[in-house]
Amino acid sequence: MLCDNGRKIRNSKFEIRKFNCAFALYEVLLGITIFAIGVIAMGHAVENCLNASTISAEEGVVRQILSNYMAEIQATRGVPDDSKEFKVNSNYGAIKVVQKAAVADLTEPDNTLLDGIYLVTLTAQWQRGGVAESKQIQFYVYRPG
Numbered sequence: 001m002l003c004d005n006g007r008k009i010r011n012s013k014f015e016i017r018k019f020n021c022a023f024a025l026y027e028v029l030l031g032i033t034i035f036a037i038g039v040i041a042m043g044h045a046v047e048n049c050l051n052a053s054t055i056s057a058e059e060g061v062v063r064q065i066l067s068n069y070m071a072e073i074q075a076t077r078g079v080p081d082d083s084k085e086f087k088v089n090s091n092y093g094a095i096k097v098v099q100k101a102a103v104a105d106l107t108e109p110d111n112t113l114l115d116g117i118y119l120v121t122l123t124a125q126w127q128r129g130g131v132a133e134s135k136q137i138q139f140y141v142y143r144p145g
Helices: 013-075
Strands: 085-092 093-103 118-128 131-142
Touching: 013 085, 013 093, 013 118, 013 131
Parallel strands: none
Antiparallel strands: 085 093, 093 118, 118 131
């Protein structure tokens, strides 16, 4: 068969099969590449979920420690200590709890000073991956004088 400029056109079945085989190979390589990218992205997503779960559990432990000390201070008779430190060992390492208490200067709308109310601040400090972390709560305690 000749084309209009006189060159011979090859139209053999072998060349068509060769072209189809090469095209199929490229399709397979493209599919494997897309699959590999998807698997890598899913691996990163799973890693992020595990990190978030660990951080959430660690902060839950810290919140529970602060809650326990708050309940203890509220249940104890007498004026809370002005300053105090505790060390608590947990599955996530040592957690330092710092307690500070001061008289709360609260007044009524008619400027009457309210006596016997203390503002207590509990601060938890710990290390996560070499980075200092902290969480703090404040609450009032009434101790009539």
